[in-house]
Amino acid sequence: MIFHDLRGFLDELERQGQLVHVRQGVRPEPDIAAAGRAVTDLGEASPALLFHALEGYGAARLALNVVGSWANHALMLGLPKTASVREQFHAIAQRWTRFPVPVERVAEAPFQDNVTTEIDLFALLPLARVNPMDGGFYLDKAVVISRDPDDPENPGKQNVGYYRLQVKDKNRLGLQPVPMHDIALHLRKAEERGENLPVAIAIGTDPILASVASAPLRYDQSEYEMAGALAGQPYRVVKSDATGLDLPWGAEIILEGEVVCGARELEGPFGEFTGNYSGLRRQPVIQLTRALYRHKPIFEQCYVGTPWTEVDTLIGLPTCVPIYHQLKADFPEVEAVNALYTHGLATIISTRQRFGGFAKAVAMRTLSTPHGIGYCKIVIMVDETVDPFNLAQVMWALSTRFDPAKDMITVPTASILPLDPLADPPGIATKIILDATTPMAPDRRGDFSRPVEIPPGTREWTAILGDLWAKAKAGER
Amino acid sequence: MSAICPRCDSAKARRLATAPVDGAWEIFGCPVCFFTWRSSEPDSITDPKRYDPRFKIDPQRIDAIPIVPPVPGKRPQSS
Ligand SMILES: [Zn+2]
Numbered sequence: 084m085i086f087h088d089l090r091g092f093l094d095e096l097e098r099q100g101q102l103v104h105v106r107q108g109v110r111p112e113p114d115i116a117a118a119g120r121a122v123t124d125l126g127e128a129s130p131a132l133l134f135h136a137l138e139g140y141g142a143a144r145l146a147l148n149v150v151g152s153w154a155n156h157a158l159m160l161g162l163p164k165t166a167s168v169r170e171q172f173h174a175i176a177q178r179w180t181r182f183p184v185p186v187e188r189v190a191e192a193p194f195q196d197n198v199t200t201e202i203d204l205f206a207l208l209p210l211a212r213v214n215p216m217d218g219g220f221y222l223d224k225a226v227v228i229s230r231d232p233d234d235p236e237n238p239g240k241q242n243v244g245y246y247r248l249q250v251k252d253k254n255r256l257g258l259q260p261v262p263m264h265d266i267a268l269h270l271r272k273a274e275e276r277g278e279n280l281p282v283a284i285a286i287g288t289d290p291i292l293a294s295v296a297s298a299p300l301r302y303d304q305s306e307y308e309m310a311g312a313l314a315g316q317p318y319r320v321v322k323s324d325a326t327g328l329d330l331p332w333g334a335e336i337i338l339e340g341e342v343v344c345g346a347r348e349l350e351g352p353f354g355e356f357t358g359n360y361s362g363l364r365r366q367p368v369i370q371l372t373r374a375l376y377r378h379k380p381i382f383e384q385c386y387v388g389t390p391w392t393e394v395d396t397l398i399g400l401p402t403c404v405p406i407y408h409q410l411k412a413d414f415p416e417v418e419a420v421n422a423l424y425t426h427g428l429a430t431i432i433s434t435r436q437r438f439g440g441f442a443k444a445v446a447m448r449t450l451s452t453p454h455g456i457g458y459c460k461i462v463i464m465v466d467e468t469v470d471p472f473n474l475a476q477v478m479w480a481l482s483t484r485f486d487p488a489k490d491m492i493t494v495p496t497a498s499i500l501p502l503d504p505l506a507d508p509p510g511i512a513t514k515i516i517l518d519a520t521t522p523m524a525p526d527r528r529g530d531f532s533r534p535v536e537i538p539p540g541t542r543e544w545t546a547i548l549g550d551l552w553a554k555a556k557a558g559e560r
Numbered sequence: 561m562s563a564i565c566p567r568c569d570s571a572k573a574r575r576l577a578t579a580p581v582d583g584a585w586e587i588f589g590c591p592v593c594f595f596t597w598r599s600s601e602p603d604s605i606t607d608p609k610r611y612d613p614r615f616k617i618d619p620q621r622i623d624a625i626p627i628v629p630p631v632p633g634k635r636p637q638s639s
Contacts, residue, residue, distance in 0.1 A: 112601045138600070139579030205577030205587055212598075215605065216615045218567075219589075219596040251594050252576060262629055275635045347627045349594045352615065363617070364628040501628075 085161075085316050088193070088333025089287045089381060092159065093133065093146065099164055101130045101155055108136045115211035119147050119386025123393060128154040128164070133381070140209040146383045150290050151393035156400070159290040160313070168400075168472045172419060175313065176404050182304070184311030184318070186238075192321040192332045194375045202254040202374045207336070208286075208382045210250060214354030218363070221353060222248040222256070224385045226296040228283040228328045229266050229342075232273045241329060242266055243296045243306035248284065249350050254371040256284075257350035258342060259364075261500065263457045265302055270342055270367060279341035281326040282369060287335030287383040292318070298401035299454040307331075325373060335380040340371035357425060358389035359504045390425060399423040402454060406430070409452045414445050421471035427458040428503065431471040434464065439526025443492065446516040450494065457500040464518045480519040486528065490518040565590035566597060566608045568617040593617045 086092040096102040109115065115134070122129050129152040134145040150156050157166040160174055204210070210220035225248055231240040242265040249257035260267040266282075273280035285292075295310045307329060311318040319332035325339050350366040385393040399422070406427070407420040416435035424430075434445050442464040449455050449462050465471055465480040484490075492515065499512035506512045522528040565573040570592040577587040585600040595617075603610045 110600065112598060112605075139581060139584035141581035143580075203577065206580040212601070212605075216612060219594065220587075249594070250596065252589060257594065260629060267629055271629065271632050275632050277634050345631050347631065349617075349622060349625065360615075363625050365622075365625050366628055 085314050086159070086289045086291070086333075087319060088289050089146065089149070089335060089383060091333075092149070092290050093131065093381075095158055096131050096149075096155060099154075099158055101128075101152075101158065101164065103130045103132050105132055105134045106136060108138060109134060110138050111140075111209065111211035113215070115145070115147070115384075116213055116215070116386065119213070119384075120388060120392075122148045123151050123386065123391055126152070128152050131155060134209075137209045137211070142379070143209040144379070144381045145209045145211070146287070146381050147386060148393050149383060149385075150293065150397050151385070152396060155290075156396055159294065161315075168423075169419065169470055172400055172403055172407075172421075172472065175400050176407055178313045178315065179309075179404050179408060181312040181315075183308035184316075186305075186307045186311065186329065187317035187319045188329075189319055189321055189332060192330065192334070193377045194330075194334050194337050194380075195321075196378055197376045198373065199375075200373050202338070202371050204250050204253055204256075204338075204371075207374060207376065207380075208250075211384070213384070213386060214360070214388060216360055217353050218249060218349075218351050219257075220250045222250065222284070222286065222384070223353075223387055224293065224383050225284050225286045225338075226288060226292065226331075227258070227266060228285065228330065229269045229280055230328060231269055232276055232278060232280065235327070237303070238308075238329070239303040239305050240265075241305060241307075242269065243285075243292065243331075245296050247353055248369070249353070251348070251368070254340075256338075256340075256369040256371065257348060258367045258369050259350060259353075260367060263500065268302070273342070274344050277344060279344050279370075281328065281341050282339070283323060283326060283328045283330055284338040284340075284369075285331050285334040285336070286338070287381050288331045289333050292331050294397060294401050297398035299405050301453070335383070336374065336376040338371050339373040339375075340369050343368050343370055354388050355502055356387055356390065356392070356394045357428075357502050357504055359502075361502055362509075395423065395425075398426055402427050402458075406449065406452050406454055406459075410445060410448060414448070416441070416467070417445060418467040419471050422454070422458070423472075427454060429461040429463070430455075430459045431463045431465060431477055433467050433469050433471045434520070435467045436520055436523045439523045441523070442518050442520040443516060446492070446518065450497070450514060450516075456498050460497075460499060460503065460512055460514050462514070462516045464516070464520050466520050477519070481517065484521055485517055485519040489528070492516040492518075563588045564608050565593060565595055566606055566611040567595040567615065568593040568619050569608050570619060592619050593622065 132147040154164040320329040347365040352360040418433040421431040494514040497514040501509035563573040573590040
């Protein structure tokens, strides 16, 4: 199933019992943050929420937790909502290889129904403080589109990414461009030229673009062409007549403006995916010039805080898959990559081994992948027979295959994203590799000669019991 | 309409918005530390005396807060 917009996906979630309407009156604070926290705590199949009655905002609608569970994530991919995380990983990894899928260009989009230069974000968007000590109201599930000022016609260098946006006034936003991310490079080039950087902000997009926008693609890879690869159909875009940027056709709301050359203003703090508030920084500012939106637009946000939250589901597999393909290019023995934890600060990799010490080589390569440079503080290596998404199996491997004297490598003063609360100074951390693969010749250690194999017939019995259990749940005897 | 900023105690804060539908609340913003708040939030957010001291800001020290990313120098113009 292909979803061209957020509305189409919400309809599918509703059909699948994965959307909860909140029609009772709620206060923006503290109800939205509390509900956002509570819904992810409902577990791996938690539903999306659609609020219809926020105090002071009339009939404005706010969606939360749209891709906040593995069930919703599976539906986004067109898989059954019961698909395992490992199945979803392999589905994305396989579709990833279809990249690039050229975009579908169309002239008109639903968001062109309403166009205004009199922008008042406080009236347009039902804003709510995400965490109590945030420095303001944030847009935290909006994608920012920009291009390379030195190569503006290159579609690959057009970037679509998540950057937190602080609402500072009716038409003014604070922007956090993480130095390792593409928009920071665009901004640096614009400022070197003495120019403002034109940007567009899309709120409430289809879920696939929301997912791809969080992936660590290479600088010259287009998120739209990757969204087409994952969806199995060209991604539909509309060129902005104001900025020339390609805009996602299905967006609920588009904000257009410019990052102001040389301007830096206080931004933050913001409760982040690390489970800590970020520090205060003086950061760039976006001056908005135009807003476009569908009739009765749906505002979309996500709750961010101590994992697990929607952010962890949304960015999880798009983080795993590029690392997997980058490793696989030289080490086809790599089986799967689990970089779900805190955006891959902890990463688990399963691999076959060619010879003794091979897993350690793969781990060291992981540290130097583009994502590994800023994340991958803890890398755990396991055998190909261990499912890295099954933490019980990973802990078994660590407890029986890992020798601290021989299987641990630490890398002092390595690079890390500044948001890591343990970074000292910010941007620097010690990294560690834990090799929990079975030693292989010529590394002869321990006795692994008599493993307990899975009993014959187990697979058949899995099917038999699954069937009987389904009948038991349905009340049959 | 002006107000005291709960975070940096500046008297320059001003009203940015009122509730678009029923006037249920107002939103204020501080031009010194860029804090924004809604009048309907708890005292721990709106009252300068109750704002969590770990998150208070001294306006005198804003100039010492890091600039990220730094503003690069302009490229020489090619002739
Ligand atoms: Zn202030």
